[in-house]
Amino acid sequence: MAFLQGPSAKQLEIIKQEMGEGPGDMDRCVRDLRSMCAASPHLPQPDVFDRPFLELFVRGCRMDMERARKKLDQFCVARTRYRDLYEHRSLTEPPLNDICKFMDIVSLPLLTDEGARVTIFRIRPNYPDSSCDVAATVRAVLLLSDVRMRDEKPIAGDVFVWEVSAVRGGIVSRVASAITAIRRGIHLAHAAYPQRLKRNHIVGAPAFLASSLQLMRSCMNEKVKRRFYLHAKVDELLDHIPSRVLPIEYGGQEESIDILARKWRQRTDELREYLRNLNEMSNASAPKPDNDIYGTVGAFRKLDID
Structure with a gap:
């Protein structure tokens, strides 16, 4: 059972204001991400993702849809691109x-x-x-x-x-x-x-x-x-x-x-x-890995923090 608690009504309004989220914006952004999935040969079908999941990408990118689309794409493609990092999906079993x-x-x-x-x-x-x-x-x-x-x-x-x-x-x-x-x-x-x-x-x-x-x-x-x-x-x-x-x-x-x-x-x-399905959401036609996988110190130089 999930136990993470969400914001109060007042906190939610403050979060929306900080993100620049206006009436109807989230509906439009969620439709945009679903359309991206429908048009992509390597992403899952739009109905694979529920609305709260897609909203996390929109708000996590401060309503910047170019960034949200890139992050959602990378979230899916990573399952194929870095398969070794996602092959074990339990904390109660080895390893x-x-x-x-x-x-x-x-x-x-x-x-x-x-x-x-x-x-x-x-x-x-x-x-x-x-x-x-x-x-x-x-x-x-x-x-x-x-x-x-x-x-x-x-x-x-x-x-x-x-x-x-x-x-x-x-x-x-x-x-x-x-x-x-x-x-x-x-x-x-x-x-x-x-x-x-x-x-x-x-x-x-x-x-x-x-x-x-x-x-x-x-x-x-x-x-x-x-x-x-x-x-x-x-x-x-x-x-x-x-x-x-x-x-x-x-x-x-x-x-x-x-x-x-x-x-x-x-x-x-x-x-x-759910975790097993996540690992299967990207197919073999996913783009090739980027070469720019930077190191720890370099990552702090490149991080784009809002």
């Missing part, structure tokens, strides 16, 4: 079940006052080294992104919280060995999913990561840099996110991360057929 011992990936049920969705990526304390598979973690993030696309409501944007205080030094070599999957994951997050990044919070980075994060931040454009925060402790998040939204581990009022992570795993299993 992705081990990732749950390494990282919790949890989108929180309530929205912030501005109408943003908060997603927590928490490195689990005392994780076994065998579970620290960075390439598989990218696959798990994409899997939960697809699940969230099924359940998400109108939102103003995304707030990401990365709690990395428990990460150990061995992660560095594992990141290096999985750099291709990481680059592709960043590429897809930007090119194929209707995300509007509001803020990125990094919490508890140990010394061996802090210098790399500072270097990465120095390479960002000013707009991205203003939305990138480094925190020593989780309680500093309360200066940016209401306590009613945050889990109890972070001084908030929401259920614990362990409970929420278990609910997300359960929701993933409930949507097995």
Whole structure:
């Protein structure tokens, strides 16, 4: 059962105003995306997508239909183009079940006052080294992104919280060995999913990561840099996110991360057929891969953030 809550009536009006969405605009935009699918030889038929799903692309692109069409196309084509990233669709079965011992990936049920969705990526304390598979973690993030696309409501944007205080030094070599999957994951997050990044919070980075994060931040454009925060402790998040939204581990009022992570795993299993259908939505006639799959630092330079 889906448990993401949507905006209040007042928040929805604010979101529409921020997006520049007027009366009748959404009807026109949804028809546009359905027409694109009907005319494309490699996209699914228009009735494959329900209206809320298409609305996510429209609002995620601030009513810019050229961007929305490109993102929807890439969302579908990615299933064929990067098949290895989408081949495992369960968090309770091998090989992705081990990732749950390494990282919790949890989108929180309530929205912030501005109408943003908060997603927590928490490195689990005392994780076994065998579970620290960075390439598989990218696959798990994409899997939960697809699940969230099924359940998400109108939102103003995304707030990401990365709690990395428990990460150990061995992660560095594992990141290096999985750099291709990481680059592709960043590429897809930007090119194929209707995300509007509001803020990125990094919490508890140990010394061996802090210098790399500072270097990465120095390479960002000013707009991205203003939305990138480094925190020593989780309680500093309360200066940016209401306590009613945050889990109890972070001084908030929401259920614990362990409970929420278990609910997300359960929701993933409930949507097995939906996830399988997503993987089959693009056919073999899909366009060839682009060569411009940029690296991590370069991605921050190129990100087009509203």
